[in-house]
Amino acid sequence: MDRVFSIKNDLAENRLFLRRIYVAMLFIGLMSAGLVVRLMYLQIVGHEHYATLAKENSIKLTPVPPTRGIIYDRNGRILAENTPSYSLELIPEQIEDMEDTLRRLQALFGLPDEKIEQFHRQRKREKRFNSVVLLPAMTDEELAKFAVSMPFFPGVEIKTHQVRHYPYYELASHVVGYVGRINETELKELPMPEYQGATHMGKLGIEKTYETQLHGTTGYAEIETNVQGRALNTLNEVKPVPGANLYLTLDIDLQKTAYDALDFYNGAVVAIDIKTGGVLVFVSRPGFDPNPFVVGIPSEDYKALNESENQPLYNRALRGLYPPGSTIKPFIALAGLEYDKVRAPQGLYCPGYYTLPGVDHRYRDWRRGGHGTVDMIRAITESCDVYFYRLAQMLGIQKMHDFLQQFGFGEKTGIDLYGEVAGLLPSPAWKQAKRKQRWYEGETLITGIGQGYHQVTPVQLARATATLANHGQVVTPFLVDKIVTAQGVQKSPEQPARIIPLKAQNLDPIVAGMINVVHSASGTAKRIGYGIPYQIAGKTGTAQVFGIKQGAKYNESQIDFKLRDNALFVAFAPADDPKIAVAVVIEHGGHGGSVAAPIAGKVIKQYLQNLHEN
Amino acid sequence: MKTETRREHFHPSSMIGKLLRRMHIDIPLFLCLFLTALLSFVILYSSGGQDFGVLLRQAARVGLAFCLMIVLAQVNPIQFKRYSATLFGIGIFLLIAVLIMGQIGKGAQRWLDLGFFRFQPSEMIKITTPMMVAWYLAEHHLPPKPKQLGIAGFLIILPTLLIAKQPDLGTALLVASAGAAVLFFAGISYWFIGAIVGLVGASTPVIWHLMHDYQRDRVRTFLNPEADPLGRGYHIIQSKIAIGSGGIYGKGWLGSTQSELEFLPESSTDFIFAVFAEEFGLFGCIALLTLYLLIIARSLYIASQARDSYNRLLASALAFTFFVYVFVNIGMVIGILPVVGVPLPLISYGGTSIVTLLAGFGMLMSIHTHQKFSIG
Numbered sequence: 001m002d003r004v005f006s007i008k009n010d011l012a013e014n015r016l017f018l019r020r021i022y023v024a025m026l027f028i029g030l031m032s033a034g035l036v037v038r039l040m041y042l043q044i045v046g047h048e049h050y051a052t053l054a055k056e057n058s059i060k061l062t063p064v065p066p067t068r069g070i071i072y073d074r075n076g077r078i079l080a081e082n083t084p085s086y087s088l089e090l091i092p093e094q095i096e097d098m099e100d101t102l103r104r105l106q107a108l109f110g111l112p113d114e115k116i117e118q119f120h121r122q123r124k125r126e127k128r129f130n131s132v133v134l135l136p137a138m139t140d141e142e143l144a145k146f147a148v149s150m151p152f153f154p155g156v157e158i159k160t161h162q163v164r165h166y167p168y169y170e171l172a173s174h175v176v177g178y179v180g181r182i183n184e185t186e187l188k189e190l191p192m193p194e195y196q197g198a199t200h201m202g203k204l205g206i207e208k209t210y211e212t213q214l215h216g217t218t219g220y221a222e223i224e225t226n227v228q229g230r231a232l233n234t235l236n237e238v239k240p241v242p243g244a245n246l247y248l249t250l251d252i253d254l255q256k257t258a259y260d261a262l263d264f265y266n267g268a269v270v271a272i273d274i275k276t277g278g279v280l281v282f283v284s285r286p287g288f289d290p291n292p293f294v295v296g297i298p299s300e301d302y303k304a305l306n307e308s309e310n311q312p313l314y315n316r317a318l319r320g321l322y323p324p325g326s327t328i329k330p331f332i333a334l335a336g337l338e339y340d341k342v343r344a345p346q347g348l349y350c351p352g353y354y355t356l357p358g359v360d361h362r363y364r365d366w367r368r369g370g371h372g373t374v375d376m377i378r379a380i381t382e383s384c385d386v387y388f389y390r391l392a393q394m395l396g397i398q399k400m401h402d403f404l405q406q407f408g409f410g411e412k413t414g415i416d417l418y419g420e421v422a423g424l425l426p427s428p429a430w431k432q433a434k435r436k437q438r439w440y441e442g443e444t445l446i447t448g449i450g451q452g453y454h455q456v457t458p459v460q461l462a463r464a465t466a467t468l469a470n471h472g473q474v475v476t477p478f479l480v481d482k483i484v485t486a487q488g489v490q491k492s493p494e495q496p497a498r499i500i501p502l503k504a505q506n507l508d509p510i511v512a513g514m515i516n517v518v519h520s521a522s523g524t525a526k527r528i529g530y531g532i533p534y535q536i537a538g539k540t541g542t543a544q545v546f547g548i549k550q551g552a553k554y555n556e557s558q559i560d561f562k563l564r565d566n567a568l569f570v571a572f573a574p575a576d577d578p579k580i581a582v583a584v585v586i587e588h589g590g591h592g593g594s595v596a597a598p599i600a601g602k603v604i605k606q607y608l609q610n611l612h613e614n
Numbered sequence: 615m616k617t618e619t620r621r622e623h624f625h626p627s628s629m630i631g632k633l634l635r636r637m638h639i640d641i642p643l644f645l646c647l648f649l650t651a652l653l654s655f656v657i658l659y660s661s662g663g664q665d666f667g668v669l670l671r672q673a674a675r676v677g678l679a680f681c682l683m684i685v686l687a688q689v690n691p692i693q694f695k696r697y698s699a700t701l702f703g704i705g706i707f708l709l710i711a712v713l714i715m716g717q718i719g720k721g722a723q724r725w726l727d728l729g730f731f732r733f734q735p736s737e738m739i740k741i742t743t744p745m746m747v748a749w750y751l752a753e754h755h756l757p758p759k760p761k762q763l764g765i766a767g768f769l770i771i772l773p774t775l776l777i778a779k780q781p782d783l784g785t786a787l788l789v790a791s792a793g794a795a796v797l798f799f800a801g802i803s804y805w806f807i808g809a810i811v812g813l814v815g816a817s818t819p820v821i822w823h824l825m826h827d828y829q830r831d832r833v834r835t836f837l838n839p840e841a842d843p844l845g846r847g848y849h850i851i852q853s854k855i856a857i858g859s860g861g862i863y864g865k866g867w868l869g870s871t872q873s874e875l876e877f878l879p880e881s882s883t884d885f886i887f888a889v890f891a892e893e894f895g896l897f898g899c900i901a902l903l904t905l906y907l908l909i910i911a912r913s914l915y916i917a918s919q920a921r922d923s924y925n926r927l928l929a930s931a932l933a934f935t936f937f938v939y940v941f942v943n944i945g946m947v948i949g950i951l952p953v954v955g956v957p958l959p960l961i962s963y964g965g966t967s968i969v970t971l972l973a974g975f976g977m978l979m980s981i982h983t984h985q986k987f988s989i990g
Contacts, residue, residue, distance in 0.1 A: 013756045016801045017926055021918050024798070024930070028910060028937050032903055035941065038948050042858040043896040050858025 062223055063197030066216030067162060069243030071176055071206060073252040074280075074481065078167060079176045080207065085163035086143055088135035092123060094155030101153060102134075108149060109135060109142060131157065137295055164200065164294045168252060170287030171259055174315040175250060175279075175417070175479060177205020178290035194218055200294070206246065206479060209416050213483055216243035244490075247482040249278030257606050258283045261599040266310055267586035268317035270462035270477075271603050274578045277466070277475030279415065281582070281603055282459070284316040319421050321455040322585050325541030325592070326383045327570045328404075328450035330468060330510050332391060333376055335403035337506040341394045344376040344509035350386035356393070356441055363389050363445050366542070380513025381523055383540065385449050392448025397439055400447060401427040406500045407464040408474060415459055415477040423460055426453035450541060458585045461570055466581035469537070469572035471507060472500035511537050515575050524593040525569065528601030534574035536604055540592030541568030564588040569596035573604045580607050638687040638983035640916065646909045647683075647960065647975060651676050653902070654961040660868045661881045661889040662963065668882065672963055679972040686976030690984050694977060695749055695924045701738075702746035702769075708735035709776040736785045737966040739773045741974055743789050744935070747796040748927035756923060757801030766797060781826055784954035788938060795934040796927050799917075836952035849885065850949050857891040857948060864895030882963040884955060887947040906940050906959075913975075916982040925981045932974045939971075 042050065071080035088105075095101050102116055115134070123132045135142065138158070146158065164179045166172070179200040182190065186201065195201075196218050202208040219240030224233050258269040262285040271281035288305055292298075297305075305313055314320070336342040352370030353362040365371070365385040371378070379387035392400060404410070410425025424430075426447060428439035446452040456464075459477060467474050474497070483490040514537035516522070518529040524540040543566045567589030572581040582600040589595040634641055654676070655669055662668035712735055747766050751758050758766065770793030778786040798807070814821075822830065835850065856870065870892040881889050891899050913933030920926040939959040945951035947958075957967050 009755055013801075013923065016757065017799060017930075018918060020799050020801060021914055021930060024934055025911070025914060028907070028934075031937075031941055032907060034950075035903065035944055035948070036900060038950055039857070039891070039896055039899050042854060042948060043861050043891070043899075046854075046858040047861040050855045051861065053855045054859035 062221045064219040064221050064237070064240050065197040065199075066218060066240035067242045068164065068179070068200075068216065069210075069214040069245045071214075071246045071248065073248050073250045073255075074278075075251065075253075076247075077252045079172055079248065079250075079252065081165050081167065082162040083165040084160045085136075086138045086158050086160055087133050088138060088142075088146065089131035089133050089157055089159050090119075090123075091131045091155045091157070096154075101156065105134065105153070105156070108145060111135070131159065137163070166290045168256075169289045169291065170312070171256055172250065172252065172282075173205075173287040173290045174284040174317060175205055175248070175255075175282045176290070177207040178203060178293040179207050180293050181296060203293070204290075205417060206248065208418050210244075210246055210480060210483075213244040214246065217241040241486070245484040246480050247484065248479050249273065249276070249280060249481045250282060250479060251280050251607070251610075254281050254603055254607055255283060258599060258603050259285055259287070261602050262586065265586045265589055265595070266316070267584065267589065267596075268320055268458040269582065269584050269599060269603065270317050270458045271580055271582040271607070272462050272466045272475065272477055274466045274469050274475070274572065274581050277463075277477050278481060279459075279477050279479050280580065280607060282317050282479070284314070284318070284320070286310050286312040288312040315417075315419065316585070316587075317458045318415070318417055319419060320457055320585065321421065321423060322458070322566055322568070323452070323454055323543040324450040324456045324461060325543035325566070325568050326385075326450055327461060327539050327541035327568050327583075327592075328448075328454070329380055329383060329388055330514055330539050331404055331407060331464065332388055332395070332400065332448050333380060333513070334468070334502070334506060334510050335395055335400060336376075336391045337509070338403065338502060339395060339399055342376065342391060347373045347375050348379070348387050348390055349373050350384050352386070354386045354389040354445070356445070359442075361442065363442070376509050377513040377516060378522075380510065380539065381516035381520055383517075383524055388448040389445045392444050393441070395444075395448075397426070397428060397444045397447060400444070401425060406474075407467050408460060409454070409456060409464060413457075413459055413463045413477050416479050420459070421457060423457050424453060424455040451544060458583050461568070461585070462581055462583035465570040465572055465583055466578075467500070468507075468510070469578035469581050471504065472502040474498040474500065511575055514539055514571075518571070518597075524591075525571075525597035525601075527593070528597050532605065534608065535576065536571050536573040536601070537575040537578075538569060538571030538597060538600065540597060541570070542566070542590070542592050543568060564590055567592045567594075567596040569593075569600050571597075571600045571604060573608060579611065580604055635983070637684065638979060639684065640687075640912070640979045640982050643909065643912045643916075643975060643979060646905060646912065647972070650905055650909070650960045651680075653905075656867065657886060657890050657893075657961060658882060658963055660870060660893060661886055664868070668963065675964075675968055679969045682969060683972040683976035683979070686973055687979035687983065689977075689980055691925050691977070691981045694745060694928070694980070695752075698742070698745040698749035702742040705735055705739040705742045706773060706776070709739060709773060711735075713776060713779060734966050736777045736780065736782060736789070737970045739777070740785070740789055740792060740935070740970055741932075741977075743770060743773050744792040744796050744928055744931040747793050748800075748924050748931065751796065751800045752922070752924035752927060757803070758797075763797070763802060763806075766793070770794065770797075781829070782955065783829060784942070784956040787942065787954060788935060788956065791938045792931055792935040795931040795938075799927050799930040799934075800923075832954070833952050836949075849880070849953060853885055853888040853947050854949050856888040860892040860895045862896045864891075864893050864898055867893055869893050884943065884953075884957055884962065885947055886962050887944055887958050890961075891948075903940075903944075906937075910934075910937050913978055916978050919985065920981050921985060929978050929981050932978055936971070936974070 067082055070078060070082070073079055090098075090101070092098065102119070105111065106116060111134075119132060119134050134156075138146075143158070146153075146156075150156075166176060166178065168176075180203040181199060182195070182201050187195075190198075190201070194215070194217060198215070198218065202211040202214065207214065217240060220238045221234050222236035254271065258271070258281045262269065262283065265285070267285055269281055269283040270279065272278070273280055292301060337344065350365060350371040350373070352365045352368055354365070355362055363385070366383065370386065371382055371384045374382065374384045374387050376387075378384070395403075404425055410423055412420045412422050414420075426443070431437055431439050431453075443452055447454055463475060463477055478492055480492055482492070515535050517540065518525050518536045518538045520526065523529070525538050528538075529536060565588070567584075567586040569584045569592045570582065572578045580603075582603050584596040584600045586596050586599075631641060634644065655672065658668055658672055659665075747769050750766055750769060751762060754762050770790060774786050774790040774793075777789060822833075825833075859865070870889050890902065894901075910933050913936065914930060917926055917929035917933060920929050936959060939956060942951060942954065942956045943958045943962075946953050946956070957964070959971055960968060
């Protein structure tokens with residue numbers, strides 16, 4: 001019975017299906033007829049109208065790129081601007097004897113043959129009435145030469161373009177960055193209507209981070225053309241919207257002071273406005289001249305920059321990884337107080353070395369004879385290593401890690417620049433995961449004096465110092481203060497405040513110790529403290545670049561420069577009402593006190609003096 | 615017997631015919647497809663600025679697509695049925711993968727980069743969705759009962775939403791219509807269709823609300839292209855000028871000034887029909903439309919001859935979707951539909967769409983040529 005029913009069903013199904021096929025065909029036929037009717041309407045009824053539009057009144061849209069926003073420092077000094085650039089262009093259609101014209105131009109400017117060949121290649125791609133570039137970015141001399149002989153060159157003209165220019169050259173290169181030609185891959189990813197006709201985009205630094213704001217909106221010119229596509233006249237124009245102007249928190253004068261103070265050393269200086277997190281100085285030395293990158297840097301020049309052993313393209317302030325050395329000590333001391341492992345007046349005898357129970361290894365102090373009995377303030381002032389070995393042992397690595405993490409060690413600061421690195425804040429878990437090894441207690445000790453695995457970036461160090469000065473209020477460093485458009489001024493968004501819960505009285509001995517670093521007779525940076533009406537709180541640091549053998553003597557003058565210690569210094573001022581925090585890292589600078597501290601001193605003095613005067 | 619063999623031996627045309635039949639190729643369908651592909655080269659040469667490189671790249675794709683078609687024609691349709699659910703599952707999985715990767719990449723993403731080639735899962739789902747729905751419905755008696763309709767509806771809406779999310783409205787539309795076509799041929803009642811149409815009409819404000827800004831712009835532009843002649847209306851205006859200026863007889867091959875002068879954007883891809891209409895006029899357009907209708911008619915004939923429900927549903931749905939392709943593309947180019955990214959089937963430059971289309975025709979050929987061996 002089932003089968004009979006099924007067959008019956010099959011027949012019904014078949015009939016139903018065939019009916020549906022007919023309905024579908026009818027539907028398709030009707031819809032197709034609709035298409036044909038519309039086509040007839042366009043091609044028969046509308047033909048004359050559209051043919052006229054196509055033939056006589058052809059309107060072509062040409063994109064009009066916007067002018068790029070200008071970048072200023074906090075005092076309105078221009079860091080990136082648009083300057084006119086002139087190029088010599090030929091309109092083939094208007095030139096009677098191309099060969100002759102080219103020969104005379106070649107003689108006039110002393111052009112190599114390859115320039116002429118390049119011109120010919122370019123010419124083939126263009127329509128006869130479009131101009132073709134022969135000489136881009138003309139010098140004043142070339143302009144003058146041509147101005148005199150212009151009447152003898154019909155069909156040759158000078159055209160103006162806007163070109164990005166960085167008037168401070170290498171001084172702010174790592175902050176401002178540069179724009180470069182848009183390449184093939186970028187072209188595919190760019191939002192297209194906005195980038196029609198654009199040739200350059202931000203490739204590094206602020207130019208890259210704020211590309212969208214700086215670029216602006218492309219406009220269009222409606223150009224009437226004839227059948228061959230020759231422009232007849234401009235009918236209508238939608239004006240481009242220029243890009244926003246950016247005002248940075250950076251102070252270019254202060255930047256110059258820091259850059260010059262680094263002198264022949266490689267290194268980085270970062271200074272932060274403690275209240276806001278605004279970056280006042282962001283130096284990575286050596287810098288490089290960003291201007292050649294705009295027009296297209298010759299490959300041999302780029303190679304030279306890239307392969308230079310001083311690595312000028314390397315942003316040390318943002319990406320340089322350095323052991324913090326003794327600059328970590330104030331933080332470790334604070335951790336000791338916060339976790340109740342130590343009280344500030346408690347003394348500890350320093351014989352010049354420290355040993356772990358049952359181990360022969362002697363962890364040495366930088367002062368061979370030792371410091372005698374030191375309390376916390378003296379331990380910071382004189383940078384006593386033994387005190388911090390002991391304190392680190394009492395804290396243990398996990399507590400140190402957790403405490404330091406709150407100050408932003410081991411993570412990006414979130415500054416508005418691309419390519420920041422996170423540094424490394426070691427912990428047993430990290431070591432197990434990355435190195436498949438357990439943590440040794442000796443490693444805890446050396447972490448306590450900023451050696452070992454711990455690696456910080458200069459901007460991280462500056463931020464941590466600002467946080468300390470701020471009584472635990474964590475700031476996010478930022479560079480762009482205001483974004484100014486025709487519509488108005490947009491302030492950078494307030495950074496969400498994060499506060500490390502610290503006991504206020506715990507900070508007192510830390511700051512006291514740091515003041516003594518600069519202002520006491522035994523301080524390691526006492527030279528910068530003379531003759532100023534306020535107090536600077538600082539901490540020197542010297543970080544080994546290579547390990548010294550047990551018991552070996554360390555003699556700076558006898559070892560190669562490249563193996564010399566890195567010099568560090570962190571500071572904030574005025575100590576009682578902090579306004580600025582600075583971190584200085586100098587590669588192979590030797591001792592933090594003698595080389596790094598004076599640079600921070602100069603920056604602080606100049607900034608506070610300017611503040612006072614204004 | 616002997617004489618017959620000899621006679622065939624002396625007639626090369628019948629030899630080829632026999633060979634094609636043995637290769638499971640449906641000759642009328644093959645000829646029409648081949649002719650359309652040839653036509654595509656003629657138009658591409660003109661619209662692509664007479665660049666042989668464009669032709670070569672397209673030829674490589676078309677060649678690959680034809681190979682795939684012939685390979686699929688060899689496969690017994692029982693296999694299609696057997697793997698319907700699996701292929702559909704893979705397709706859905708890949709769509710989700712693309713969405714997740716797109717979210718990581720922060721933007722629209724339709725491609726899955728497999729290193730050596732880039733793969734667009736939404737193309738695959740265009741075929742596997744009707745396969746899945748046909749397989750599911752063919753498991754039961756037709757016409758489907760409400761419960762089966764519910765499940766089938768889910769099978770259609772799931773991939774549609776995943777693709778709409780990419781966002782790729784054109785492809786989502788095609789997938790939905792492929793699934794809907796299966797439902798239609800499976801015999802759901804006209805009352806039900808009417809109700810759905812009514813429901814969609816009533817929910818227009820909701821859909822409007824859910825659309826992306828740029829999609830709303832497209833609809834606004836469609837309703838009034840002259841309002842924004844420099845921006846989004848530009849496509850449609852230029853396209854209409856190209857078509858209208860072609861007239862009845864056209865400007866002749868390579869005579870398209872609109873695309874030549876770069877007035878018409880995307881003249882080799884989505885808007886290639888405008889170039890064709892400008893150069894070959896109304897006659898050309900009707901000829902092309904006729905070619906398409908021949909392909910569709912042959913496909914529907916194949917569907918009508920198919921003996922089991924799965925094959926019928928799949929074949930008819932593939933044929934109908936092909937028409938939707940044609941209609942949506944031409945409709946948007948001539949300004950009676952909003953602009954959604956749907957290429958002109960078999961003619962537009964580029965991409966995976968031609969591979970998918972010919973894969974579908976390969977399956978149609980298989981359904982037709984394996985009839986004798988399949989068990990009703």
